[in-house]
Amino acid sequence: MESLNNQLHRCSINTATLGHREPIALTLDRIARAGFGGVAPWRQEVEAAGAPAVARQLRALQLSVSGYCRSAYLTGATPAERRAAVESNRRALHDAAELDARCFVMVVGGVNGTAPASSAGAAPRDLAGARQQVADGIAELYDEARKLRVPLAIEPLHPMYAADRSVVNTIAQALALCESIAPDDPALLGVAIDVYHCWWDPLLSESIAAAGRARRILGYHVCDWLADTRDMLMDRGMMGDGVVDLAGFRRQIEEAGYDGMVEVEIFSRDRWWTVEPDSVLSTCAQRLQSVC
């Protein structure tokens, strides 16, 4: 496996890593100036600036887009809610095409999303039903993705988010969805693999290898799992500060055939989001080149 030393052009910064504290134009300038080759922006910041303006700046800075974040949740209490999510995702896909994004990242929604907002006490306990809603929603969106030639990357989320964020929780599960929805089209429906969500999986090696054989690895995200994690959402670690064998993980991903970007995505409200953005970026650069 090749070191990432002097390979920052292969590395991308997910803008969440900087805490969404500044307008995207400034964020993109910082990321390009720090030497990174890519960025993964979020909808709210792209829509605030307008996709055409962002696309122009990306071209001027020669930044590629490793992924566009992210889908509206596909689980919903009513058909109307689910249709609205698909429509919202369709609009985002058009912006993803404008940005020439390598993929549109799909975070699919939790079982709690199936609860009627108005009915207190009506418990959303149908996990299988929620998973079927997700399969149906992806299938619908996939038709649009084919027209626009924007790959959809299903991102399995850590099982601790199954209630509120995603009922897709392992690489194998995401891969099975891909195979059932688009058996012949790996380029347009695949998986985004994030070490934070997947590092614990007893089937990790087999699942990465299977995703690679299927040519469905569309994104690779890094951060670290802190041994003393204090918050389920906002306490991800900087690479090297936690328990994940990041070099070993990348070796498996690349042996499986992935040659895309290594994207840093760190939600860290109390630690990295309080640090000056250029300093966060230089730490990311240093860690990518030493421990990833």
Place this chain on the structure above:
Amino acid sequence: MESLNNQLHRCSINTATLGHREPIALTLDRIARAGFGGVAPWRQEVEAAGAPAVARQLRALQLSVSGYCRSAYLTGATPAERRAAVESNRRALHDAAELDARCFVMVVGGVNGTAPASSAGAAPRDLAGARQQVADGIAELYDEARKLRVPLAIEPLHPMYAADRSVVNTIAQALALCESIAPDDPALLGVAIDVYHCWWDPLLSESIAAAGRARRILGYHVCDWLADTRDMLMDRGMMGDGVVDLAGFRRQIEEAGYDGMVEVEIFSRDRWWTVEPDSVLSTCAQRLQSVC
């Protein structure tokens, strides 16, 4: 599936549910008086009172022990640490035999347990190595368990505990350990299945069925996963307050052949551990008979 209505003799209370606020003698009296047929006590409270005295009280109250909690972690930075854990677990097994426990619950330790306490910065990133330590430790303890005829129940813990509590994170993974260590002896090496740890698993149905076919389901624990979980350890929900389909879960467990007790285990520092113990027990009884 038979309702648990009027079946509290089939139900057990893990003493953690009451927050370990009182001496075990009082706790056992409360649990028996509330009509439950079983209890799952913890080492520290049994050792404080002495196993023979606890055993006498259990017999007098006609309470059975659905499980004895729990093993010292098997992951360790040095061979001496790992030997000490096995020795500690051997002593606990003798108490489990004295209590006539249906099983000794094995929580195996996280990858962080392999970090030398003294070496700051030496990151414990060898997940495969930690899992091998666990397999070795269980194999060693299994010899003692056979002599004492105390079943070992490996409890897969939720993946969010892989760093600090358990590198065994799915039923399938625990079952594979059982099959490799004790291929011919399902009665003495099996799994404890806790809905909190396993409810999200895409392979849940297949894994429960496989564990049942192998006759290795030694315990079944219930609580609930709260949609707005605020703490990774201490915010489990009362049955019915969360997103788990508890009736559906028990149906699968019983269709797989499990006919043991339904044990309630709720860690809830800010909610149920602040409620008067008899009131917690009556809520457990009511929920067991209505939503489980």
